[in-house]
Amino acid sequence: MADPNVIVLDHPVIQTKLTELRDVATEPRKFRALLNEIASLMVYEVTRDWPTEPRPIRTPMEAMTGRALARPITLVPILRAGLGMADGVLHLLPDARMGHLGVRRDEATLLPIAYYQKLPPDIADTEVLLIDPMLATGGSGAAAVSFLKQAGVVSMRFVCLVAAPEGIAALHAQHPEIPIYCAAVDRQLNEKGYILPGLGDAGDRLFGT
Ligand code: PRP
Numbered sequence: 001m002a003d004p005n006v007i008v009l010d011h012p013v014i015q016t017k018l019t020e021l022r023d024v025a026t027e028p029r030k031f032r033a034l035l036n037e038i039a040s041l042m043v044y045e046v047t048r049d050w051p052t053e054p055r056p057i058r059t060p061m062e063a064m065t066g067r068a069l070a071r072p073i074t075l076v077p078i079l080r081a082g083l084g085m086a087d088g089v090l091h092l093l094p095d096a097r098m099g100h101l102g103v104r105r106d107e108a109t110l111l112p113i114a115y116y117q118k119l120p121p122d123i124a125d126t127e128v129l130l131i132d133p134m135l136a137t138g139g140s141g142a143a144a145v146s147f148l149k150q151a152g153v154v155s156m157r158f159v160c161l162v163a164a165p166e167g168i169a170a171l172h173a174q175h176p177e178i179p180i181y182c183a184a185v186d187r188q189l190n191e192k193g194y195i196l197p198g199l200g201d202a203g204d205r206l207f208g209t
Pocket residue numbers: 078079080081082103104105110112132133134135136137138139140141167193201202203204
């Protein structure tokens with residue numbers, strides 16, 4: 001049965017850019033640009049039901065009460081590859097503060113290793129977008145969500161580009177209430193924990209390592 005807490009953003013413009021991003025011929029410079037563009041496009045849908053509040057202003061003509069986002073926002077990229085989406089999100093949410101979580105997969109065990117954490121002190125009072133292009137085994141994402149929960153975060157969304165069914169199942173086994181937004185759910189993982197068809201190693205393609 002389809003997981004109701006997985007939202008696939010299959011807008012034609014997102015899909016077109018994702019196809020280009022996946023292409024092995026796409027070099028780091030273009031890869032970086034596309035990743036940020038897709039992240040920007042995803043923000044519209046990811047934030048669609050965030051609360052707004054009245055905001056009194058003056059137009060050049062008269063006073064009025066507009067509406068604006070009610071809660072502060074924190075963007076938390078999972079290092080390294082999550083950084084590749086950050087500028088795209090900040091382009092639309094420039095007032096967001098940023099936290100950073102360093103998590104990398106052990107290449108042999110595929111288990112997550114957390115190596116860096118720096119969060120805004122008031123993160124618990126904000127809407128959090130946790131971003132990482134890849135949800136593969138789900139280990140890194142689940143570890144990051146656990147850490148944010150320990151920091152008191154109550155409202156968070158996980159935003160990725162490509163998710164494997166295995167990663168969705170693993171993340172939701174531990175954190176079923178966390179919405180997962182992605183641009184595609186791919187077929188499966190290979191024996192080394194890479195997503196098929198996927199886009200390869202996101203961090204390496206971003207940073208040319
Ligand atoms: C990649 C990716 C995710 C993780 C997903 O990071 O950016 O964080 O793998 O895999 P998982 O769902 O199986 O945990 P990686 O560990 O390669 O580190 P990097 O971003 O520094 O390259």
